[in-house]
Amino acid sequence: MAILIRLLLIGLVGLVSEQAAAQTRTMEERLRSVPDSVTVGRLTVVNVFKYQLLAASSSQRAAAATLLADKVYRPYAAVWQQMGQAFGNAFQPAAFTRWNLRLTDSLAAVVQPKLAWLLASNLDSLFGRQLQQLHRTTGRLPAGRWLIFFSPYEQMGLVMGGFDNQAMLVDLSDKRVTSETLQFGFPHELQHMIYYETSTQDPDKDSALYAVLDEGFASYAVYKYYDERVSLDKAIFAKTTPAELAWCLAHEREIFEKAQPYLLAKIDAKNALMCGVRVGNCPKLFAEAPSNLIYFLGFRIIQAYEKKRGRGTWKDVYTKPVREVLAQSGYGQQWQKSRPKK
Known part of the structure; x- marks a missing residue:
């Protein structure tokens, strides 16, 4: 009986090994067909x-x-x-x-x-x-x-x-x-590739503003890609949780006002707006803010641009200099109007 059990075990091990080898061969064959x-x-x-x-x-x-x-x-x-x-x-x-x-x-x-x-x-x-x-x-x-x-x-x-x-x-x-x-993610990154081609002559291409609009534009294209039926936290490259989006919306005015001094500055470790996104080892603009803050900011600027200039005008961003996009969006003016007079 012991001999019989031993033979059965040897046979079983051999069968398992053959099955594993066959599975490996099948996987290799499938890989080669890719x-x-x-x-x-x-x-x-x-x-x-x-x-x-x-x-x-x-x-x-x-x-x-x-x-x-x-x-x-x-x-x-x-x-x-x-x-x-x-x-x-x-x-x-x-x-x-x-x-x-x-x-x-x-x-x-x-x-x-x-x-x-x-x-x-x-x-x-x-x-x-x-x-x-x-x-x-x-x-x-x-x-x-x-x-x-x-x-x-x-x-x-x-x-x-x-x-x-x-x-x-x-x-x-x-x-x-x-x-x-x-x-x-694919539509977001594909949009980056298109924008890279169409914006090569922008004089502010090395600025933080360009990076903000680059990420915001990619996120906005995803929003349009899904016919505006996708939630904003999904549109912003599936990187933003509903809680992070809620934080950004609650602090939107403060985000824009704190970001302004950095927008036309170059992207380096001194630029707090870029910290955690394009550069590291730097002081963040907000300690508690989500790392994809610039995605949100860029998205809102382009959303304001289209709202002010008409449906479909978001596509102007492909070839319009980033300074003009920001200026013509009117973004931030709503808070300037509400400032108390000194």
């Missing part, structure tokens, strides 16, 4: 995660390292170098290879469910639908690249974003990247 990239109009979406995971699951370390170098690192070296400046040495070539090869082990709890979700989702279709709706909303289409990848950290802080229009990035390792993030 296109390297998808181009919709002037926008290319690069599935960087495909070769990251194929390399990490390979038992041939040398071949896997070569695959990473050829398919992941070298084609987007400029992006990884900028990532290194922002997030540290993990994006230098040697370190990049090391953590990528350990990716499925070190971040297994994140990678496995996210991969299953990715393979079940039709990202190509999602991008296509969102681009069509964005074109209907704005009359414009973005140009550029999106890189969908896994970083070495569960919460590096990027989520979705970009560097100097080299590429926009989606960090799949971040637990905050969910279907809702894609639902509201």
